[in-house]
Amino acid sequence: MWRKLRIVILLLILATVVQQLWLDKVDLDWKRNFYVAVYPVNVDGSAKVSAYLRTLNTEDFEPVAEYFAEEAAPYKLGLRRPIELQLGALVDELPPAPPANGEGILSTIIWSLKFRIFAWTNSPEVSVKPDIRMYLLYHDPAAQAELSHSTALSKGRIGRVNLFGDSEYHQQNMVILAHELLHTLNATDKYDLSTTLPVYPDGYAEPGKMPLYPQDFAELMGGRIPQTETSAEIPKSLKHTLIGDITAREIGWLR
Ligand SMILES: [Zn+2]
Incomplete structure (x- = not known):
């Protein structure tokens, strides 16, 4: 019984992955805009970062949407705002970390599957169902001087973005977010x-x-x-x- 159930679940996951691969390919035609959900995560559980995250609102991410609107204008996509961002609720769990360099292709594939399963189970509702999910991992700048690499996947359209949880870094954070966001849309x-x-x-x-x-x-x-x-x-x-x-x-x- 359990064995059968497990097989059914695995088949369902596989079907979703295949469907998503197909969707990812066809929908880069910009016939409609992309909805992005950004989910803050307090990485170190720092009280200072937590206080900062409580001040965040959707307006804070407006510069990213405006930036893409301005940059897209010369290409005449016929969309006034090709990318819309929505701030989702705080996510308590950390998305799985990507394998270190040199761990090989198999561990990367397993990680990307794990990350996609994480995203399916950690997507608090936002007003419009998102096409892209970005997990914003806010670190305490007092606890570490440098941020590790961010990663985003075009397959599954998900990103794991390392940022500093302090308003002083907000503008720079938006550059990192925009960069990672474009990775989910096939940019290299x-x-x-x-x-x-x-x-x-x-x-x-x-x-x-x-x-x-x-x-x-x-x-x-x-x-x-x-x-x-x-x-x-x-x-x-x-x-x-x-x-x-x-x-x-x-x-x-x-x-
Ligand atoms: Zn990059």
């Missing part, structure tokens, strides 16, 4: 993983600029604003970033 990284320097020309906001350095903006998936051939600055807010042609093509804005 355009920086060198070992040096974090944007890759020329794809990771440059203005690859044709004369002189080339310093650049004024970061390409969102390039991550940083190149200052010289060997140095780049972290953008302070989305105002210092833009979406380049290659990224626009990957997410289906440019055909």
Whole structure:
């Protein structure tokens, strides 16, 4: 009996995965906008972060929706706001951490399945059923100086985003969120993983600029604003970033 039930459940999960793979492929045609749910998580259980999270509201995420609206405008998608963000309730559990580098493809596949199951079971209701779910892992800046890598999956459209839980970091957090969000829509990284320097020309906001350095903006998936051939600055807010042609093509804005 239990064995049969387990098989049925596994088959249902498999059917959902297949269906989702299919949906992910067809819906990058921007015939309608994407609804994103952002779910805050207090990683260290810090009281300070908890107090900060209580102050968050949907308006705080409006700059991300506005940014995508502005960046999409030249591509004439016929959507005034291609991406809408909704703030969901706090999630108490931590999404599973991705495997460390070098653990192999199998552990990555298992992790991505675990993460998707996590997302199905940890999706507090928001007013419009979300197409994309982003778990915002807020860390206490007093407890750690650096954030570990964020990860987002286009298959399943889910993200695990490491941020600092302090209003001082909000603008920078929105850059990280927007970057990870585009990963869920098939955009790829355009920086060198070992040096974090944007890759020329794809990771440059203005690859044709004369002189080339310093650049004024970061390409969102390039991550940083190149200052010289060997140095780049972290953008302070989305105002210092833009979406380049290659990224626009990957997410289906440019055909
Ligand atoms: Zn990335």
